[in-house]
Amino acid sequence: VIHSRRVIRSLRVALMAAALGLVHVASVGAEPLAPAGHVEIDLHAQDGATPALDRMPDQATRLAPPTDAERALLYPIYGWPLERPLHDGNMIVNYVDEVATTSFQDYMGGNWTYDGHRGTDISLYDFRAMDRGMHIVSAADGQVTTAIYANLRDRNCAVPDDPTLNYLGVSNGDGTLTFYYHLRANSMTVNLGETVKKGDVLALVGSSGFSNGPHLHFEPADYLSGGYKARDPWNGTLNPLPSLWAAQEPYAGIAHVRIYDIGVTTRAAAGGNLAAIDYCSVAAEGMQQPAVFGNHEPYVAVWFHLQGLGGDTYRVEVRRPNGTLYASVNNPMFVDVHGGYNLWYWSWDGNVTGPDFGTWTAKVLVGGVTQQQTSFVVGVSTVYGPRFTPRSGRSFRLDGTTVQRDTLHHSALGGTVTYSLLNAPPFVTLTDSILTIGPVSNQPTRSLYFQALATDAATRQDTAWYHIVDPTMPREETVSVPLLARSDGLTLAPNRPNPFASATTLTYSVAKAGRVRLAIYDLSGRRVRELLDAWRPALAEESVTWNARDDRGQPVPGGVYFCRLSMGGRQLTRRLIRLD
Numbered sequence: 223v224i225h226s227r228r229v230i231r232s233l234r235v236a237l238m239a240a241a242l243g244l245v246h247v248a249s250v251g252a253e254p255l256a257p258a259g260h261v262e263i264d265l266h267a268q269d270g271a272t273p274a275l276d277r278m279p280d281q282a283t284r285l286a287p288p289t290d291a292e293r294a295l296l297y298p299i300y301g302w303p304l305e306r307p308l309h310d311g312n313m314i315v316n317y318v319d320e321v322a323t324t325s326f327q328d329y330m331g332g333n334w335t336y337d338g339h340r341g342t343d344i345s346l347y348d349f350r351a352m353d354r355g356m357h358i359v360s361a362a363d364g365q366v367t368t369a370i371y372a373n374l375r376d377r378n379c380a381v382p383d384d385p386t387l388n389y390l391g392v393s394n395g396d397g398t399l400t401f402y403y404h405l406r407a408n409s410m411t412v413n414l415g416e417t418v419k420k421g422d423v424l425a426l427v428g429s430s431g432f433s434n435g436p437h438l439h440f441e442p443a444d445y446l447s448g449g450y451k452a453r454d455p456w457n458g459t460l461n462p463l464p465s466l467w468a469a470q471e472p473y474a475g476i477a478h479v480r481i482y483d484i485g486v487t488t489r490a491a492a493g494g495n496l497a498a499i500d501y502c503s504v505a506a507e508g509m510q511q512p513a514v515f516g517n518h519e520p521y522v523a524v525w526f527h528l529q530g531l532g533g534d535t536y537r538v539e540v541r542r543p544n545g546t547l548y549a550s551v552n553n554p555m556f557v558d559v560h561g562g563y564n565l566w567y568w569s570w571d572g573n574v575t576g577p578d579f580g581t582w583t584a585k586v587l588v589g590g591v592t593q594q595q596t597s598f599v600v601g602v603s604t605v606y607g608p609r610f611t612p613r614s615g616r617s618f619r620l621d622g623t624t625v626q627r628d629t630l631h632h633s634a635l636g637g638t639v640t641y642s643l644l645n646a647p648p649f650v651t652l653t654d655s656i657l658t659i660g661p662v663s664n665q666p667t668r669s670l671y672f673q674a675l676a677t678d679a680a681t682r683q684d685t686a687w688y689h690i691v692d693p694t695m696p697r698e699e700t701v702s703v704p705l706l707a708r709s710d711g712l713t714l715a716p717n718r719p720n721p722f723a724s725a726t727t728l729t730y731s732v733a734k735a736g737r738v739r740l741a742i743y744d745l746s747g748r749r750v751r752e753l754l755d756a757w758r759p760a761l762a763e764e765s766v767t768w769n770a771r772d773d774r775g776q777p778v779p780g781g782v783y784f785c786r787l788s789m790g791g792r793q794l795t796r797r798l799i800r801l802d
């Protein structure tokens with residue numbers, strides 16, 4: 223239930239001294255900088271909290287407990303309980319503890335569990351991902367027997383004062399049950415007593431109850447022996463029972479390093495002290511990346527989510543617009559990281575001058591292959607775009623009589639913003655920063671999704687993701703169609719302004735992670751400007767401004783141009799008109 227955490231702050235003094243010795247580094251041809259410091263945060267390791275405080279439902283007991291042979295035949299065959307496959311926005315951080323004593327071992331005899339843990343913990347990367355919404359889907363057919371959804375404390379990051387859990391119990395029809403824990407408040411899309419089919423949407427991932435981050439605790443169990451007995455669905459050396467998975471995923475405890483997400487951040491956006499990142503307020507929220515990274519920032523910091531094993535290595539690189547290496551580190555991992563963050567930072571102010579302004583890249587490589595990459599624009603002063611905070615999404619459940627409200631807030635690091643709604647139904651209104659949700663919907667199905675936008679003076683935007691549940695409406699059947707306002711792959715909004723004189727802004731989004739390219743072509747089909755060629759995480763949205771200059775920095779003549787967004791063989795094109 224809990225994935226507890228241990229924070230290792232290994233400020234590498236020797237490396238910092240080395241970096242400080244390189245205060246004025248020429249921009250081209252210089253040796254790459256050594257890191258100024260390094261922080262590791264592992265979500266998994268023990269902190270001695272009490273998983274036994276999870277609430278268990280009362281269930282009737284059966285008179286004659288099943289024999290071992292009978293038990294081996296019980297339970298359904300499960301599909302993956304999230305809308306997206308393992309490693310696509312989610313990762314396993316804990317398995318079931320197979321050992322009754324105070325030691326702990328997972329089904330393969332490894333340490334990917336903690337004492338007394340009865341389920342499988344599947345984590346999202348951070349609370350921003352939770353806000354965007356990750357559907358929990360029913361792993362098997364069944365009937366809802368427990369539905370607890372209204373505890374609003376769904377963003378727990380440390381041991382909470384109110385441990386009440388939002389959770390679902392589903393009867394599998396053979397005397398066994400499947401439990402889904404830590405749900406996002408009011409996100410439950412099924413009602414008590416309803417039947418569900420494998421793949422049906424049940425709720426959204428949250429962090430209610432004893433939980434240190436957004437995750438689903440998935441737990442098959444039964445009362446057939448008199449008391450509560452959890453069933454480990456994973457078959458392995460310490461669990462001879464048959465696997466309950468239709469396709470059992472490989473054991474995470476032997477999977478080598480995998481980098482999940484990446485970002486570049488400033489000291490201010492990281493909370494003011496890069497050597498001591500606060501897990502809950504900063505790391506778990508995802509660190510804000512500025513729209514422009516000023517050259518007087520004291521440090522450039524690169525963070526990433528990862529999983530991996532002691533002995534694995536990765537390489538971090540920061541490269542200038544001309545491709546030369548500014549900074550790098552080759553890091554051997556000393557311990558297993560079951561799910562966490564690494565952050566590296568390097569000296570910056572004084573090392574970066576006008577010729578270095580432009581689009582930089584930061585990447586993490588494993589075995590010479592780029593696993594994650596991001597780009598960031600470097601200029602004369604740091605500018606932050608809008609960012610919803612302390613959260614960027616919420617679920618509401620209608621009861622037919624109560625008017626509900628939410629107040630939008632944005633990060634103080636950005637400029638002034640205006641709020642607006644996108645895809646909102648008529649019973650949702652926005653006045654200044656106050657969102658009002660009427661008691662009665664006109665939505666056709668049980669769930670409705672809409673967005674709030676924060677837009678700054680330069681039309682940079684951030685999106686907050688809202689979800690409304692009307693329990694009186696018919697249920698969605700499956701998650702086979704994307705429910706959040708995600709495109710089938712790519713969107714490219716009309717450029718603004720168009721026509722334009724000196725600059726125009728292009729906004730795109732991608733549904734899946736991958737390499738995104740955005741370029742400008744002239745009427746003859748010749749590429750005049752590459753705006754972006756970078757890896758982007760799933761659900762990325764980004765605005766890119768074209769300053770009407772070509773790749774050499776020369777202004778282009780007035781006329782018609784095309785912008786092409788491409789990713790994995792798919793392309794979208796927009797027509798742009800530059801005025802003379």
Ligand SMILES: [Zn+2]
Pocket residue numbers: 223224225316339340341342343439440
């Ligand atoms: Zn758990």
